Amino acid sequence: MPIKDNLIKIKESIPSHVTLVAVSKTKPLEDIMEAYEAGQRIFGENKIQEMTQKWEKLPKDIQWHMIGHIQRNKVKYMAEYVSLIHGVDSLKLLTEINKQAKKYDRVIPCLLQIHIAEETTKFGFDASELEHIITPSTLAQLTHVKIVGLMGMATFTQDTQQIRKEFKHLRSLYEKAKNKLPYISILSMGMSGDYKIAIEEGSSMIRVGSSIFGARNYH
Numbered sequence: 001m002p003i004k005d006n007l008i009k010i011k012e013s014i015p016s017h018v019t020l021v022a023v024s025k026t027k028p029l030e031d032i033m034e035a036y037e038a039g040q041r042i043f044g045e046n047k048i049q050e051m052t053q054k055w056e057k058l059p060k061d062i063q064w065h066m067i068g069h070i071q072r073n074k075v076k077y078m079a080e081y082v083s084l085i086h087g088v089d090s091l092k093l094l095t096e097i098n099k100q101a102k103k104y105d106r107v108i109p110c111l112l113q114i115h116i117a118e119e120t121t122k123f124g125f126d127a128s129e130l131e132h133i134i135t136p137s138t139l140a141q142l143t144h145v146k147i148v149g150l151m152g153m154a155t156f157t158q159d160t161q162q163i164r165k166e167f168k169h170l171r172s173l174y175e176k177a178k179n180k181l182p183y184i185s186i187l188s189m190g191m192s193g194d195y196k197i198a199i200e201e202g203s204s205m206i207r208v209g210s211s212i213f214g215a216r217n218y219h
Contacts, residue, residue, distance in 0.1 A: 003031060004038040006212045014206065018199055019186075021065050023209030025050065029057060031213055036062065044086070044207050048074040055081050067207055069123055072096040080104050086151045086188060086207075089113045089123040091133060094145055101144035108144065111151040111188055114173055116166040118155045127173060134180050149186025149205075150174045154194055163194050167201035174202070 011020060021044040024032050032043060041061060045051035046068025055064055063083035072093055079100035088094055088110045101108040112133060115124030152170040154163040167189055174187045188205040190198025195206040
């Protein structure tokens with residue numbers, strides 16, 4: 001099925017308040033332009049160099065979201081243009097984003113990544129670390145970063161009850177964080193395989209790749 005048709009199908013299946021991030025990692029410029037011409041403007045990449053090359057060549061009204069794990073020494077390459085950073089999983093990384101954003105006189109929106117999966121390979125803060133990060137004293141030092149929400153990835157499993165339980169947990173942490181930071185508005189959870197459950201559990205942003213662009217080519 002063409003990319004345009006896939007996009008239309010997904011957009012028709014999700015509520016209007018849910019933001020769709022089209023995950024374009026490893027995909028060529030032509031595929032991204034096909035999605036762009038079908039009206040998609042938000043794309044997610046997991047490698048900063050690849051995202052930067054695409055940013056340089058593609059229309060400037062595209063919003064680029066960094067969705068992968070981030071090495072601090074690479075932040076400088078995206079600080080000029082990145083629209084949202086999803087996977088912020090340490091205070092050191094937040095501090096580096098703040099430093100690089102300052103050079104461009106920007107305030108970069110960020111999501112705090114929460115570890116909700118049973119897999120140890122996933123990154124993110126636990127509940128107590130989240131408490132520490134969202135204290136006024138910590139946030140006051142980050143003048144060029146704005147925490148706009150939370151993000152998390154469920155365990156990669158066929159057990160929908162477990163996935164639902166993990167999303168519920170993230171939703172409860174989001175509600176607690178919102179009591180302290182009333183301005184946060186994004187709960188990013190759900191990918192191609194589980195976004196319908198995520199939306200049922202309160203997700204306002206989903207990251208979908210293979211259901212739009214087809215299987216990924218890593219060669």
